[in-house]
Structures are given as structure tokens and as C-alpha cells.
Amino acid sequence: MTNDPNAMLDQWAEQPDYKWGFVTDIEADTVAPGLDESVIRFISAKKDEPEWLLEWRLDAYRKWLTMEAPEWPHFPDRPWGPIDYQAISYFSAPKSDEDRPKSLDEVDPKLLETYEKLGIPLEERAALAGVAVDAVFDSVSVATTFRDKLKEHGVIFCSFSEAVQEHPELIKKYLGSVVPATDNYFAALNSAVFTDGSFVYIPKGVRCPMELSTYFRINALNTGQFERTLIVADDAAYVSYLEGCTAPMRDENQLHAAVVELVAMEDAEIKYSTIQNWYPGDENGKGGIFNFVTKRGICEGDRSHISWTQVETGSAITWKYPSCILKGDDSIGEFYSVALTNMRQQADTGTKMIHLGKNTRSNIVSKGISAGHGHNTYRGLVNIRRNATDARNYTQCDSMLMGEECGAHTFPVIEVANDTGHIEHEASTTKIGEDQIFYCNQRGISPEDAVSMIVNGFCREVLAELPMEFAVEARKLLEVSLEDSVG
Amino acid sequence: MLEIKNLHASIDDTPILRGIDLTIDNGQVHSLMGPNGSGKSTLAKVLAGDEAYEVTEGSILLDGVDLLELDPHERSAAGLFMAFQYPVEIPGVTMKYFLRTAINSVRKYREQPELDAYEFLSLVKERAAMVELDTDLLDRPVNGGFSGGEKKRAEIFQMAMLEPTACILDETDSGLDIDALRIVADGVNKMRGDNRSFLVITHYQRLLSYIVPDVVHVLVDGRIVRTGGKDLALELEEHGYAPIESEHAVDA
Known part of the structure; x- marks a missing residue:
């Protein structure tokens, strides 16, 4: 055991082939594949949800049935559809769900073992740099640490399911307030069948005393994962949230359709950092995760600030546009992204910055790296609305190509309805x-x-935007992801 | 000691080097002169292992080690250094980070312990003074926005840091004003020693008034056609390459 992140990362890197491909054998409580209203009722009942939430899910499901999967993502080198949604199992929870552990001692040792293989055993992670971890294993949270310390500050950090039970008023108020249930095809699907995720609430004037961190993992065979994350920072609150993922090796394509909503009130700041390393499939494009994510934040209050930072190295297909709605005057939205595609990976990613308030600012830095037969697409929207006087945007969009077979594509869209706006694109x-x-x-x-x-x-x-330990991890990931891409 | 024997090399099936024999003993500085297109820079790149060139015949030994068996980074670890005529920029990577990675890669290969941050910085301070290099440059990206003189000085600084046994200077004087030339030459002169050999490639005699060579070779059409003492450089300065070129035109 070591507390040295470098040594831990070295350990990861020494594992052959897909470095983090392994499966933990836990008897899962899985619903049969297929999707209809009864499955949604099953999920909702299993989680003992209030009636309004079941109705919300069913409403999303009915709308989803009338929607069509998007065709526009630019995946020139890889056919990916159609996905058979009836072949997916929509619920899988570790056995221990019925009797949730009170502390790490009570956690299934096999789970802990999985984290150890990952190099991020919870107890160490927790000890390291004071990071609280809400670990999502499959669809249910199994361990949450540092809760007491956070509670002292009035910070709520818990699984989504718990939040539904313990803070229903907050969930009811904010769920779907940034990403409506029917926002897009995959958001609607997520809204209908999401199983768990994380909830964070930072009360007025509180600076969250530690980085909040969640690790995701897909485990049970053929189970799509539908995470739901909601972070609310009340007036003058601050929080930095880290999300990182790895996934076990698989042949089947797995669907991952998460929704993340951020709400920043007056003078609040939310930093959301992601390292995404889902299984990318093999060099022939077999297997790998389909990663269709909707992430959006609203700068609700004046002078609020939302910053997205992402390092995307995994997944067979990524479809992801973390966005900011800059509603409050003087609010700031930022997007920093590294997307790396190798082998047959396809990434279509970017951001949307919607300027509504006066004197709003947005900053976009996108770095796409394509190697092997990988294709990387930047797709972005900068939208300055009529009332957004003196809005400013700076966009920098750089692509790096390695080898002859890969591609880089950019589709930047700029819409300006207020002539005091100032936009730069490089x-x-x-x-x-x-x-x-x-x-x-x-x-x-x-x-x-x-x-x-x-x-x-x-x-x-x-990388400079990432918290220290995450930056180390990200560098290592880039290194590992590019192995053998130089002849 | 660098021993080059009957070295032939081509690019895209066009022969450039056509049988080079050159031995540089430890402690010696040899200068390689010649007209444009004679193959001077090709020799430097072939020594360093540039894969654009194919070695078709001959051998290169550095202190008895067969360099042709080694990849470029292994040649560096084995003690070969080439100062580039046109050093490339590497955006986003600071000179310090680059050099520390380089030094520790080389030390690892040589089975020496890696330098820690303190040892590295002390060495940086000492060697930067040697080539009168402003250490602020080291916090900038590798060669990023460096002036011509700064780039060349940075090359000599890297040479001083890596402590090679064979140093190739590929037209290090090109684009330098007289002050920069003197500083670069001083750095090289300070590094001359019993355990090190130098090959100074240049088109002009000018550099050789500062770095005085033990032996001067003239390369024409991929062959060394004349070898002499430092006076040979002066002779070339006076008469140019034309007389030698016409003398050997028949062979070409």
C-alpha cells in the first residue's frame, strides 16, 4: 500500500493490455433485459420513490418513445447503430443493497478488492488529500466517506437515491431544471430509467472544505448505466467535483447515458472535472462503451461561475457537450477539454455557451488528439442572445494528428443576436x-x-485546470492511451 | 573515440554519403567543411540515427559500441550528442522539464541514479553559467520563441548538461552574430577534454578561429577529399571550395 499517487499510477500502467479490464463476481440483483413501463415501475419501487418521481420517469419514457435517436454525430469510420434497447437490462444492484454498509468494514471485500485493482482503494483515496468519495458500483452507491465532516459545514453529498429519500424538496425543485426530461433522446432515456448517481448541495456562503469525488464503474454484464448527478451551489458557495471512470473489458457494446445538472446561484462557483476512461473497444472497433452524456450547468445568479474540465480518453463512441447557460449578469462559463481517440474510437464533443445575461463571459479551450483510426470532432455553439449586452467569448480549438489514418473535424457554430458581443475563435x-x-x-x-x-x-x-492528483492521473492516462501509436 | 568506416548512406535511393572514413580520437576536435550539398548535415543526421536516411554500407563505432545497432535515443545514451542546425520547438513543454526527462532517461540507460530536483537545478545553474544562458529561458517551452542565438546557445547548454563523449555540431555558427558566436565557442572550448571528441561541421572558417580544430576535413560529393591541419580552413577561406570541387568533379 502506498500513499504516493505516482507509485499507484505506475502500478496501473504496468498491467498488460487494457490495464483496468477485470470483472468482479458479485451476485447481482438484475432485472431481465427489456424496457417497458413495468421496468420503470420496478426501478422506482425498488428505490422506494415517491409517486411524483415515478410519474416524472413515466412521462420521460412516454416522450422518449416518440423521439428518434440522433443521426448527426460525426462518426465517419464506425457504424454504431441502431442500438437494441430491448436487449439492455435496466437495473442491477449489488446484493448488499438491502442492507447498506455503515462503514468500510461492512463493505463487501470483493468490492474493495475491485477498487484496489484500480489503484484507488477507498480508504487510501480518503486518506489521500482529504478527498471524500461517493463510490458508485454499478447502479447503487455502496460507500460514502467523510459525510460527517461535510455535514458539519452543512454540505450534502450523497447518492441520488438517498437524496430522494432525505431531501425530496431539493430533488423535486432541481431535478430536470437544467436538463429537462425531454431535452434529447438520451436525456429522456436517462430520465426514465436512471438508477443512481450523486447529489451535492452546498449551502449559502459555504466553501466546500474538500474536493468531492466519485468513481464510476460498469460491472454487471450487459447492463447499461444511467447515472444522474445534480449539484447545487447556493449563493456564494464553492465546490470542486471530480468524476473519473474506468470499466472492465467487454465484448458487447455497452450504453452509458448519464445526465449531469449543475446549478450555481449568485456568486457561486462550481468546478466539475472529469476523467473518462471507459473501455474503448479493441483495435478493430469491437466492443467498447457508447458514451452519450448530457451535461449542462446554469449560472442562475449574478457573478456565478461554472467550469467544466474533461479528459476523455476512453469509450468507443463519445457524444458529449458540457454546456453553460449564462443567465446571471456577469456570470462566467468555462470549458476545458482534452479528447483523445486511438484505434477505432470516435469522439464528438464540445460545448454550448448560451449567453443570456449582461456582461457574461465564456472561455473554451478544446484539444483533440487523433491517433490510429480515431476520429475526433469538435462541435460547439456560442450563442449570444438579444439581451446579453457586452458578452464575450474566446474559443481556442486545437487538433493534433498522429499517423495517416486518423481524422480531426470541427463544427463551430456562432450565433449572435446582440451587436455589443465580442467573439474570438482560434x-x-x-x-x-x-x-x-x-x-x-x-x-x-x-x-x-x-x-x-x-x-x-x-x-x-x-491539464493545468485539473486538481493536482487528477492531473497526474490524466497525464498517465494520455500516455497509456497512446502506447504503440508511434511506429 | 568516434570511428567511421567506409560509410555509405542514401535518401530515397539517392546516395549522399559515398564512403566516409573518419576517426576522431578522444580529446580531439575535427572540423568538417565543404560546399552546400556535399553531405555535411547528412553525416550528422546519419550519426544521430535519423531514419530518413538508409545506411547501405560501413560502420560507426563510438568507444567500441556499434551505433548502427542502436536506436537514436540509445545512441544519445551511449554518449552521442548532436547540436541541431535548426532546433525544433515543442510547445507546452518547458526546457527544464524536457532536460530533466532527457538527463534521467540517459542516466537510467547508463544505470546511474536519477537526479533529484535539487541536484538537477544545481547542475542547471552551473552549466547555464558556462554558456552564459539566461535561466529564465528554461521556464519557456523548448525553443519556443527563442532567437537564433538563444536556440544555438540552448543547444550547447544541453550538450553541457548531458555530458556526451562525442559531440557533433551541425552548422552551429549559422545565423549567429559575432557575440553569440564567441559565447557558443567558449562553451565548446570549456567542454574540450581528454574524454570527449568533437566534430564541428561548418561552411565557413569563421567559427574555427574560435574553436581551433586539430584536424580539418573537406567533404565533396559525399567523400572526404582532403584532410589537413587548421591551416586548411584558412586556405579554403581564401580560395573557396571551387578549386577542390573541380579537382574532384571527375569522381562525382
Whole structure:
């Protein structure tokens, strides 16, 4: 056991092939594949939900039935549909659900073992740098730490299911307030069948005393995972939330359709950081996660601030646009992204910045890296509405290509309805240079290390936005994800 | 000691080097001169292991180690350093980070303990002073926005940091004003020693007034056609390459 994040990361990296591909054998309480109203009723009953929430789910489901899966994501090199939604099982909970553990001692040792294989055993993670962890294993939270300390500050950090039981008024008020149940095809599906996730509430004037962190994991066979995360920062509150994922090796394509909603009230700030490393499939495009995520935050109050930072290295297909609605005057939205595609991975990602309030600002830094047969698409919208006087946006969109078979694509959209707006857009595409690699080699640096160094340099502005330990992890991930991509 | 024997190399099936024999003893500085297109820079790149060139014949030994068996980064670890004519930029990677990675890669290969942050910074301070390099440059991206002089000085600084046994300077004088030239040459002169050999590639005699070579070779059409003492450089300065070129034109 070690408390040194570097040593832990080294351990991860030493594992062969897909470094984190393994399956823990836990007898799952799984509903048969298929989706109809009875499945939704089953999920809702299993979670002992109030009637209004069941109705909300059913309403989303009925709307979903009338919707069509989007066709527009740009995945030139990989056919991906149609997904057979009746082949997916929509509920799977570890056995221990009925009798939830009160402390780590009571947690199924096999679960803890899984985390250990990941290099992030809960008790260590918790000890490290004072991070509280709400671990989602499959669809149900099994362990939550540091709750007491957070409680002292009035911070609520719990699983979504618990929040439904213990803070129904907050859930009822904010659920679907940023991403309506019928926002898009996958958000509607999530709203109908979501099983668990995290809930955070930071009361007025409170600066959350620690980084909040959640690790996700898909485990039971053929079970789509539908997370629901809701974070509310009340007036002048601050929170930094970290989300990181790895997944076991699988042949079947697995669907992941999460929804994340952020609400920042007056003078509040939310930093949301993600490392996404779901199983990307093999070099022939077999297997891998389909990652269709809806993430959106609203800067509700004046001078509020929402910042999204993401490092996306995993999944066969990623479809994800963390966005900000800048409603409050003087509010700020930020999006920092590194997306790396290798093998047959396809990523279509970007952001939407909707300027409603006066003097609102947004900043977009997107770095796409394509290797192997990977395709990386930046898709972004900067929308300055009629009342948003003196709004400003800066967008920087850089692509790096490695090899001859990959691609980079950008679809930036700018809509301006107020002529006091100020918008800057910079874009570049570079090929990782053989001369750069040779230069590094001449100084004794191996080709693999050279590529990793050059790529990390390319991503530096984004990685700098991540909390320290996450940045270390992200660098390692980029390195591992690019192995063997240099001839 | 660097020993090059009957070295032939081509690019895209076009022969560039056509039988080079060159031995540089430890402690010696050899200069390689020649007209444009004679293959001077090709020799530097072939020594460093640039994969654009194919070695078709011959051998390169560094202190008895067969460099042709090694990848470029292994050649560096084995003690070969090339100062580039056009050092590339690496955005987002600071010079310090780059160098520390380089030094520790090389030390690992040589089975030496890695330098910790303190040891590394002390070495940086000492060697930067040696080449009169402003250490502020080291917090900037590798060669990013460096002036021509800064780039070349940074190359010599890296050489001083990595402590190679064979140093190749590929037209290090190109684009340098007289002050920068003197500083670069001073750095090289301070590094001259019994355990190190130098190959200074240059088109002009100018650099050789500052770095005085033991031996001067003239390369024409991929072959060394004349070898002499430091006076040979002066002769070339006076008469140019034309007389030598016409003398050997028949062979070309």
C-alpha cells in the first residue's frame, strides 16, 4: 500500500493490455433485459420513490418513445447503430443493497478488492488529500466517506437515491431544471430509467472544505448505466467535483447515458472535472462503451461561475457537450477539454455557451488528439442572445494528428443576436512532427516518452485546470492511451 | 573515440554519403567543411540515427559500441550528442522539464541514479553559467520563441548538461552574430577534454578561429577529399571550395 499517487499510477500502467479490464463476481440483483413501463415501475419501487418521481420517469419514457435517436454525430469510420434497447437490462444492484454498509468494514471485500485493482482503494483515496468519495458500483452507491465532516459545514453529498429519500424538496425543485426530461433522446432515456448517481448541495456562503469525488464503474454484464448527478451551489458557495471512470473489458457494446445538472446561484462557483476512461473497444472497433452524456450547468445568479474540465480518453463512441447557460449578469462559463481517440474510437464533443445575461463571459479551450483510426470532432455553439449586452467569448480549438489514418473535424457554430458581443475563435491543426520526436530521441528520450511529452505539452492548458492528483492521473492516462501509436 | 568506416548512406535511393572514413580520437576536435550539398548535415543526421536516411554500407563505432545497432535515443545514451542546425520547438513543454526527462532517461540507460530536483537545478545553474544562458529561458517551452542565438546557445547548454563523449555540431555558427558566436565557442572550448571528441561541421572558417580544430576535413560529393591541419580552413577561406570541387568533379 502506498500513499504516493505516482507509485499507484505506475502500478496501473504496468498491467498488460487494457490495464483496468477485470470483472468482479458479485451476485447481482438484475432485472431481465427489456424496457417497458413495468421496468420503470420496478426501478422506482425498488428505490422506494415517491409517486411524483415515478410519474416524472413515466412521462420521460412516454416522450422518449416518440423521439428518434440522433443521426448527426460525426462518426465517419464506425457504424454504431441502431442500438437494441430491448436487449439492455435496466437495473442491477449489488446484493448488499438491502442492507447498506455503515462503514468500510461492512463493505463487501470483493468490492474493495475491485477498487484496489484500480489503484484507488477507498480508504487510501480518503486518506489521500482529504478527498471524500461517493463510490458508485454499478447502479447503487455502496460507500460514502467523510459525510460527517461535510455535514458539519452543512454540505450534502450523497447518492441520488438517498437524496430522494432525505431531501425530496431539493430533488423535486432541481431535478430536470437544467436538463429537462425531454431535452434529447438520451436525456429522456436517462430520465426514465436512471438508477443512481450523486447529489451535492452546498449551502449559502459555504466553501466546500474538500474536493468531492466519485468513481464510476460498469460491472454487471450487459447492463447499461444511467447515472444522474445534480449539484447545487447556493449563493456564494464553492465546490470542486471530480468524476473519473474506468470499466472492465467487454465484448458487447455497452450504453452509458448519464445526465449531469449543475446549478450555481449568485456568486457561486462550481468546478466539475472529469476523467473518462471507459473501455474503448479493441483495435478493430469491437466492443467498447457508447458514451452519450448530457451535461449542462446554469449560472442562475449574478457573478456565478461554472467550469467544466474533461479528459476523455476512453469509450468507443463519445457524444458529449458540457454546456453553460449564462443567465446571471456577469456570470462566467468555462470549458476545458482534452479528447483523445486511438484505434477505432470516435469522439464528438464540445460545448454550448448560451449567453443570456449582461456582461457574461465564456472561455473554451478544446484539444483533440487523433491517433490510429480515431476520429475526433469538435462541435460547439456560442450563442449570444438579444439581451446579453457586452458578452464575450474566446474559443481556442486545437487538433493534433498522429499517423495517416486518423481524422480531426470541427463544427463551430456562432450565433449572435446582440451587436455589443465580442467573439474570438482560434483554431489550429498540427501533425505531431517526426522532427520533434527525433529531437527528443537525440536527447536520450525514447519515442514513447517523446510522444507522451509532446502530447502533454499540447494539452498543458487544459491539464493545468485539473486538481493536482487528477492531473497526474490524466497525464498517465494520455500516455497509456497512446502506447504503440508511434511506429 | 568516434570511428567511421567506409560509410555509405542514401535518401530515397539517392546516395549522399559515398564512403566516409573518419576517426576522431578522444580529446580531439575535427572540423568538417565543404560546399552546400556535399553531405555535411547528412553525416550528422546519419550519426544521430535519423531514419530518413538508409545506411547501405560501413560502420560507426563510438568507444567500441556499434551505433548502427542502436536506436537514436540509445545512441544519445551511449554518449552521442548532436547540436541541431535548426532546433525544433515543442510547445507546452518547458526546457527544464524536457532536460530533466532527457538527463534521467540517459542516466537510467547508463544505470546511474536519477537526479533529484535539487541536484538537477544545481547542475542547471552551473552549466547555464558556462554558456552564459539566461535561466529564465528554461521556464519557456523548448525553443519556443527563442532567437537564433538563444536556440544555438540552448543547444550547447544541453550538450553541457548531458555530458556526451562525442559531440557533433551541425552548422552551429549559422545565423549567429559575432557575440553569440564567441559565447557558443567558449562553451565548446570549456567542454574540450581528454574524454570527449568533437566534430564541428561548418561552411565557413569563421567559427574555427574560435574553436581551433586539430584536424580539418573537406567533404565533396559525399567523400572526404582532403584532410589537413587548421591551416586548411584558412586556405579554403581564401580560395573557396571551387578549386577542390573541380579537382574532384571527375569522381562525382
